[in-house]
Amino acid sequence: MDLGIENRVALVAASSMGLGKAIASQLSREGSRVAICARGEERLLKTRDEIASETGGQVQAFVADVADRNQVSKLVKNVVAELGTVEILVCNAGGPPSGMADEFSLDDYQQALELNLLSTVNLCYEVIPLMKKQKWGRIINMVSISAKQPIENLILSNTARAGVLGFSKSISNQLAPYGVTVNSVCPGYIKTERVENLARDFQEKGQGTSKDFYHSIENTIPLGRLGQPEEIAQAVAFLASERASYITGVALQVDGGYIKALY
């Protein structure tokens, strides 16, 4: 299927590795011109070169911390200066630490909200005026299955991500008249460094070996395995596409069947 996004300008936040990198690669394969960002410059530039040499597409790298309001504003300005606009926005960030409610202070919540809720709000606020003006846009907010079905040891994620779903649904209604769609993607357990870190935490907290961690997760997934980053990227690319023009305000779980509820 031709997704119809050749030459569209895509900004994929937090994309030097993991899900963000897979999404940026997929959009580049579809012919979009892609801006990637992360805090660490070395890995970011390596990723830029890797994607560009694989796809032959235009890929630009911008060092930025998406949890910092001023850096988000500068990031979007720089992307517009280099690539002309933003037509596809993928809001993504690193994950908050794992743990139960009694392990965290109010400051920890504040940080998690800045990283996983306000970064999305900031990115959207910077980009929405451009999308309204050009009467076309695709916003995809990356959350987690924890937004739909809280995960026991991820209280910070459970709290911040539900807010993103509320924000996404609200702005999807307001932006629909401008041809701008807004959707969220809720990945299940996907093989990235983030999940390897969770496995390490599990082992360090004496809850079992990292093998036990993976087994316990696989047992909860009807498809019987963790997902690959590319399986998230393909869903995101579809939502970013011309072909998804009548889909807005959804929160799509891509989780191998992990979520047990109907909606």
Ligand SMILES: NC(=O)c1ccc[n+]([C@@H]2O[C@H](COP(=O)([O-])OP(=O)(O)OC[C@H]3O[C@@H](n4cnc5c(N)ncnc54)[C@H](OP(=O)(O)O)[C@@H]3O)[C@@H](O)[C@H]2O)c1
């Ligand atoms: N993997 C999963 O199974 C899964 C499932 C559900 C939800 N998620 C969520 O999806 C998001 C991405 O997950 P992942 O597995 O791809 O994580 P990852 O492998 O840890 O990669 C995170 C990426 O984001 C960048 N990043 C982190 N914090 C940033 C910040 N403040 N500003 C800009 N860039 C930042 C990192 O680069 P720098 O460190 O250099 O900035 C890196 O490129 C996380 O929020 C995670 O919690 C993941």
